[in-house]
Amino acid sequence: MNGKILMKRLTAILMVALLSLQFIACGDDSKEADESALSSYVGAWKYDDYDLILAIDEDSQWACANGNGDILFTGKVVLNKDGFTLEYNDSDDTDTFQMTADGKLKDKDGSTLSKVDMGNTEPPTVNDQLTQVVYFPGKFEAFSINYPEKMTAKPRTDLANSLDFNVVGCAGMDDAFATTMVTFQPFQDIDQYMGKGAALAKPCMGYLLNNCVNTYFGSHLINMIGTDFEDHGSYYSIKGYMWFSGEIYDKDFDKPVRGVTEMRYFGPTGYGMIATTIAPESVIDQYAAITAKMLDTCTYKTDWSTAPKVVPAQPQQKPKSSNKKSTGSDSGDYNTPYYWTDEDGDIWYWNGYENIFQSFGSDGYIDDDGEYYESNDAGWDVDNYYDDYDIYSDPGDGFDAWSDPGDYAYSDLGDYDDYSYDDYGDDW
Numbered sequence: 001m002n003g004k005i006l007m008k009r010l011t012a013i014l015m016v017a018l019l020s021l022q023f024i025a026c027g028d029d030s031k032e033a034d035e036s037a038l039s040s041y042v043g044a045w046k047y048d049d050y051d052l053i054l055a056i057d058e059d060s061q062w063a064c065a066n067g068n069g070d071i072l073f074t075g076k077v078v079l080n081k082d083g084f085t086l087e088y089n090d091s092d093d094t095d096t097f098q099m100t101a102d103g104k105l106k107d108k109d110g111s112t113l114s115k116v117d118m119g120n121t122e123p124p125t126v127n128d129q130l131t132q133v134v135y136f137p138g139k140f141e142a143f144s145i146n147y148p149e150k151m152t153a154k155p156r157t158d159l160a161n162s163l164d165f166n167v168v169g170c171a172g173m174d175d176a177f178a179t180t181m182v183t184f185q186p187f188q189d190i191d192q193y194m195g196k197g198a199a200l201a202k203p204c205m206g207y208l209l210n211n212c213v214n215t216y217f218g219s220h221l222i223n224m225i226g227t228d229f230e231d232h233g234s235y236y237s238i239k240g241y242m243w244f245s246g247e248i249y250d251k252d253f254d255k256p257v258r259g260v261t262e263m264r265y266f267g268p269t270g271y272g273m274i275a276t277t278i279a280p281e282s283v284i285d286q287y288a289a290i291t292a293k294m295l296d297t298c299t300y301k302t303d304w305s306t307a308p309k310v311v312p313a314q315p316q317q318k319p320k321s322s323n324k325k326s327t328g329s330d331s332g333d334y335n336t337p338y339y340w341t342d343e344d345g346d347i348w349y350w351n352g353y354e355n356i357f358q359s360f361g362s363d364g365y366i367d368d369d370g371e372y373y374e375s376n377d378a379g380w381d382v383d384n385y386y387d388d389y390d391i392y393s394d395p396g397d398g399f400d401a402w403s404d405p406g407d408y409a410y411s412d413l414g415d416y417d418d419y420s421y422d423d424y425g426d427d428w
Contacts, residue, residue: 037079041097045105045113054105054113062086123167123175124150126289130297136161139271140184146297148290159183161271165294177249178279178287182295184271185212191268196308197346198231199359199374201265205229205238209263212274213240217259220248231306231356235266244278258284262295267304307357315340315350339372347372 038060045054052072056062060077075088083098083105096108105113130146137155147153147165156162162183170176187208194201206226213224222243229238240261246253258281264273277284277291305311315338337351345361349372358364364374 038077038084040099041077041084041105044116046116048104048112048114050111053116122150123170123173123283123286124148124290126286126293128290130294134163136163136182136184138162138184140300143298143300145182145294145299147294151290156181156183159185161185165291174255174280174282175287178277178283180275180277180287180291180294182273182275182291182298184300185274186270187265187272188270190265194236194265195268197357197359197363198229198236198306199363201231201236201306202229202238205236205263205265208272209238209240209261212263213242213261216276217242217244217248220245231358233306233354233356234302234304235264236306237262237264239263248278256281260284260288260291262292264295266300266302269302269304273298273300307355308360309344309346309357311357312342312348312355315348315355338370339366341366 038058041056042058043056045056047053051066053065054062055065056077062075062077063071064073065071073088073090075086078085078087080096083096086095086097088094097105097113100106100112103115107113128148128150131149132147132151132153133144134147134153135141135144138161140161145163150168151165152168153163153165156164159181160183162181165180165182167175167178190204190208193204206229209226210224213221222245224240224242226238226240230236242259242261244257244259246255246257248257257278259276259278261274261276263275266272273295275291275295277288279287337349339347339349339358341347341361347358347361347364347366349356349358358372359374364372367373
């Protein structure tokens with residue numbers, strides 16, 4: 001394990017170890033040890049040549065943990081004239097340590113330990129205010145995004161128009177591995193399709209999402225599921241939920257790793273926004289939610305509309321019929337959201353205060369239940385998109401090391417590569 005990765009884990013290990021020691025019997029309450037001498041040893045010490053950390057507290061208790069935070073041994077510290085001795089709680093074993101001239105600890109075998117700074121241990125939460133502001137580099141330097149005080153932001157040097165966000169401190173905690181990238185990247189050869197309504201924009205966004213994730217993370221990607229396509233009126237968005245190998249961090253990282261990528265298309269500008277959050281599975285929902293809040297503060301906006309035609313100010317108020325090409329699905333309540341069909345046969349959704357274009361009549365219909373459905377040839381027929389995917393809770397078919405995606409799994413990440421816009425024919 002490289003030193004940078006290990007250093008990120010040390011603080012949490014120290015905290016866990018010392019919290020655990022609060023529940024360990026301390027023997028008698030005598031204070032024979034000189035407190036000033038003990039203070040020289042209190043803290044976290046990391047073996048220079050091993051993935052082991054020794055934690056000592058003010059009550060002469062100690063714990064030894066590995067780099068994954070697993071507590072291996074605990075016991076009591078006994079001071080002596082040359083240093084101290086570690087007595088084990090579960091055996092008669094002892095270890096002796098001395099302080100070297102350069103401020104390190106040395107055990108009886110000659111191995112040395114260096115002291116570790118605790119640093120910040122309070123991670124950001126989704127409820128934190130986004131008080132910090134940073135501007136994008138490159139072509140998007142006029143636009144900014146907000147982020148929490150407990151995160152840092154810096155431009156990427158290997159990818160244009162990109163910012164990286166990382167957690168401040170929290171060394172040793174899973175939070176320390178959480179990272180978010182927000183970038184503006186070229187969206188090529190899709191504008192002619194994205195202006196024809198959500199039914200056709202949806203597969204195009206799926207195509208982009210799959211290629212983006214595979215391009216950036218293909219060597220570490222175990223699985224990806226596309227979901228949550230949304231028409232926001234002024235832009236489209238889609239999300240991908242990912243499972244990664246721990247090697248995305250380090251070859252020895254043995255915890256499940258998840259990721260969330262959101263893409264936003266703001267119209268025929270030549271660029272789109274991509275935001276990817278990667279974190280250990282234990283904290284991915286927290287940091288994905290923080291990223292979603294951050295994206296909503298981005299000042300980049302356009303006056304583009306997702307509707308391919310002029311948006312009607314009001315919907316038609318016609319009752320639904322039994323015909324699949326129904327001209328409306330009004331429940332009778334003017335403020336009730338419903339789907340309706342205009343004079344051209346194209347389908348709109350009235351959400352109670354504005355109309356949102358859904359599709360051309362050839363790509364969908366309003367059924368007898370008043371709901372909108374895509375036609376069989378409307379396009380989104382790939383295997384790894386689920387409108388009803390449960391983002392984090394799917395238990396799958398059994399436990400495995402990478403949080404089994406279960407019934408949503410698919411084996412061929414290349415399916416999208418066979419996708420062609422031409423599959424829709426020439427009737428656009």
